[in-house]
Amino acid sequence: EFNGKLYGMTKDGGLNQLGIIFEYDLTTGAITKKIDFNRANGARPEGKLTLVGGKLYGTTPDGGTGFGNLFEYDPAANTLTNKINFGGANGGGVSGFLCLAKNGRLYGSTSQGGDFGQGNIFEFDPASGTFTKKANFGAGGDDAFFNPGGLMEASNGMFYGLTTWVYSDEYRGSLFKWDPATNKVQLQEYFSGENGLQPRARLIELKDASGLATAETAEAKVAVYPNPVSEVLFLKGISKASVKIYNMAGQLLQSETISNGQLNVSRLAKGLYLVKVEAGGKTTTHKVVRQ
Numbered sequence: 001e002f003n004g005k006l007y008g009m010t011k012d013g014g015l016n017q018l019g020i021i022f023e024y025d026l027t028t029g030a031i032t033k034k035i036d037f038n039r040a041n042g043a044r045p046e047g048k049l050t051l052v053g054g055k056l057y058g059t060t061p062d063g064g065t066g067f068g069n070l071f072e073y074d075p076a077a078n079t080l081t082n083k084i085n086f087g088g089a090n091g092g093g094v095s096g097f098l099c100l101a102k103n104g105r106l107y108g109s110t111s112q113g114g115d116f117g118q119g120n121i122f123e124f125d126p127a128s129g130t131f132t133k134k135a136n137f138g139a140g141g142d143d144a145f146f147n148p149g150g151l152m153e154a155s156n157g158m159f160y161g162l163t164t165w166v167y168s169d170e171y172r173g174s175l176f177k178w179d180p181a182t183n184k185v186q187l188q189e190y191f192s193g194e195n196g197l198q199p200r201a202r203l204i205e206l207k208d209a210s211g212l213a214t215a216e217t218a219e220a221k222v223a224v225y226p227n228p229v230s231e232v233l234f235l236k237g238i239s240k241a242s243v244k245i246y247n248m249a250g251q252l253l254q255s256e257t258i259s260n261g262q263l264n265v266s267r268l269a270k271g272l273y274l275v276k277v278e279a280g281g282k283t284t285t286h287k288v289v290r291q
Contacts, residue, residue, distance in 0.1 A: 067092035096150030241279035
């Protein structure tokens with residue numbers, strides 16, 4: 001969602017039968033074709049768009065010079081720009097989602113090319129437009145490749161992903177870890193049938209039952225008190241905010257917009273809750289006991 005509208009892509013159709021970017025207006029319910037892919041700017045996109053600094057980024061598997069590309073879409077100007085062409089040493093057949101990391105850079109993977117012909121992990125800096133090939137699949141004797149779900153950055157600073165294929169008659173897929181510090185890809189587990197085959201999705205990390213405790217809470221400067229609380233919960237550091245309260249099973253129990261820095265929680269039963277505070281473009285989550 002961006003500017004109250006949803007943006008997505010189709011793999012086919014449009015003026016050139018190579019896919020389009022479209023916009024869906026949440027208010028009017030209207031869907032609008034924004035721009036056509038024409039191969040030079042991309043072709044038959046897969047995955048999803050990733051928002052960075054008011055612009056949307058994505059990849060296509062066979063656009064650009066024919067081996068895939070990374071593109072930038074500007075919703076304000078309605079322009080689609082090819083930023084990086086894949087092929088050869090920097091990989092080809094780019095697949096999966098782009099992962100926006102805490103350092104503000106995008107990370108993805110290819111299924112072909114690289115030093116061993118099995119693809120590689122890459123980094124793209126939207127601020128500078130710099131592309132860097134990182135680790136190669138196939139290095140160190142591992143034999144996994146094709147990561148359609150893309151990478152995810154875990155709280156331990158490592159990136160994890162799933163591959164659909166393995167050069168083996170015994171295995172059909174793997175779970176791998178990439179360490180940015182050592183730039184090494186390490187296989188963690190194979191899929192052999194009993195534990196599943198050919199995983200294609202993206203991994204997600206849950207830190208508690210609700211999944212609300214995300215990395216963005218690390219920058220929290222908002223304090224809630226008293227804790228435990230009986231009737232009124234005060235928010236230190238802000239006055240106006242959107243506040244949502246969940247139980248530990250992730251069910252939303254209370255949602256309010258406050259303007260005086262305080263919230264009445266007397267209707268809640270005694271117990272442990274997660275209080276999610278959205279203010280100033282940042283989100284913080286706090287564990288609070290109602291006594």
